[in-house]
Amino acid sequence: MEFDKIYDGLIDGREKLALVGLGYVGMPIAVEFAKHVKVIGFDINETRVNEYKNGIDSTNEIGDNIKNTTVDFTADPARLKEAKFIIVAVPTPVNDDNSPNLRPVKGACRMVGKNLTSGTIVVFESTVYPGVTEDICIPIIERESGLKCGVDWKIGYSPERINPGDYIHRLPTIVKVVSGMDEESSREIKKVYDIVIKAGTFPVSNIKTAEAVKVVENSQRDINIAFMNEIAIICDKLGIDTDEVLAGMNTKWNALGFKPGLVGGHCIGVDPYYLTNAAEKLGYHSQIILNGRQVNDSMGAFVADAAIKEMIEAGLAPKKATVVILGLTFKENCPDTRNSKVVDIINRLKEFDITPVVTDSWADPFVAEQEYGVELVAWQDIPKADCVIVAVGHSEYRAMSMMQIKELFKAETADEEKVLVDVKSLYRMDELRASRMRFWRL
Incomplete structure (x- = not known):
């Protein structure tokens, strides 16, 4: 099989590239490749x-x-x-x-x-733990196709690094880790991938290494945010502003710049579990990663408890109070x-x-109802709050003045x-104090 002719076939239009899965990750990939080669975009939905x-993009990634x-x-x-x-x-x-969940x-x-x-290369971008591509995906494809991997078709792995809602770090500007089952496929x-990745590709020696790159890079972020969330909890108990x-810590040259927050989404809140699951199969129980996950998974409840405490100290009866939450997306x-952690609140x-x-207004009301049983209320219909x-x-919340916020009450x-309750510390401390409202920030 002439696997080394696929690139040439794509460039001169004799061959096509197909994308399986057209969500937040697959859609931008398909559209970017389509600027250069023939692309089939497939989704079961x-x-x-x-x-x-x-011409409707519900992901808002392409617009x-x-x-x-x-x-x-x-x-x-x-x-x-x-x-x-x-x-x-x-x-x-x-x-x-x-x-x-595979x-x-x-x-x-x-x-x-x-x-x-025959003669096809299949590349997986879905986040998996090391070994899934070769140990699980290959046998299934071989069984269904009757074709032998390495002979009739070849496989590779290139972890996705799409960041939903990020209009600066886009597919072409993010370095792409790539791998193949052998030298030819790699x-x-x-x-x-070099057709569309302007930032360049980074080949690694084997598929398992490429699989590990993705879960490790997101686990690192998860642990750093977990540390900041612990700091937020400690600062809350000390009665100081996190x-x-x-801000003081970040004046030092080697500060990492992480902030506390709700850690949800399709990557950071999920990938560490893929990594620790792989480790446990090999007899190693995570000492740090799972503890970080436990901290981050607890932050929704921590925020809710803080809101209840503030209501009680303000003389309100929480059960009778009208509580309005701005934002549901991750x-x-x-x-x-x-995997929105607002749901935990x-x-x-x-x-x-x-x-x-x-x-x-950013979230799909149907998805909110189906996935979480949350009925979204239009902005103009939200009741006055306690x-x-x-x-x-969201930018529209960030842009609100204290006067506009007060109008919600x-x-x-x-x-x-x-x-x-200002979970993301969107508002300036001097403005919050001047408002004379009772406030709490994570």
Whole structure:
């Protein structure tokens, strides 16, 4: 098989590239490649595919550019037979017990296998623990296709580094780690990704190493944020402002600049569990990573408890209070609600018979209802509040003045009885003090 001819075939238009999975990761990859080569964009979600065909990007990662893309969107898996380079970018969540949920990856493997043709290279971008690509994906594809890996087709791994909602660090500007099952596949995979990655590709020696890169880099961030969350808890107990402490710390040249916060999303809140799961299979129990996860997973409850305490000290009866939460997505200026830790705040409040009103113009109301049972209320319909929790740093919340924030509260309530919880430290301390509202910041 002439695997080393795939790049040339893509460049001169004889061959096609296919993307399996058109979410926050797959969609930008498909659109970027389509600027240079023929691309088939496949997703099992027909509704999503039809939206893309009609120029609607629900991920908001591409925006109006979707109207001009040449990606051939389809929900027909048989179209994968037309491609000689297939990229798989499907979700890899965790189960309720935080063990890796590989069902989407296995499903994609079965679909790719049933439609695989000889001479194809398959590259996985989905985040997995080291060993999944070779030990789980290859056998499934071989069984479904009847084709032998390394002979009839080849495989590689290139961890995704898409950052939803980040319009500075985009696919072309982020260095891409690439790997293949052998020297030939590694060279060809690098050449194909070099078509779109302006920042350059970084080849590693084997697939397991590439798989490890992704889970390690996000575990590192998770641990650093967990440390900052512990600092926030300690500062709260000391009665000092965490943000001021960190501002002072960051004047030193070697400070890392991390901040406390709710750690959700599809990567940082999930990848550490993939890494520790792999370690446990080898008989090693994480001493640091899982403890960091425990801290970060507890922060939603910590914020909710702080809100309840502030309401009580303000003379309010929390069960009778109107609590409004601004923001549901896992990060600012992004519609992505996957693994949102704002939900932990909501659930903790409900343990005390407090049902908060939640608003977020960025989030999809249908997804919020289906995934979390949260009914989003339009901004103009939110009731006047006793307590406002600003949970996400959307630009429209960040831009609000203290006067605008005060308008969210009941008019008859004295300023010192208005409780504002600023999870992201969006507002200046001097403005908060001058407002005379009762406030709390993480």
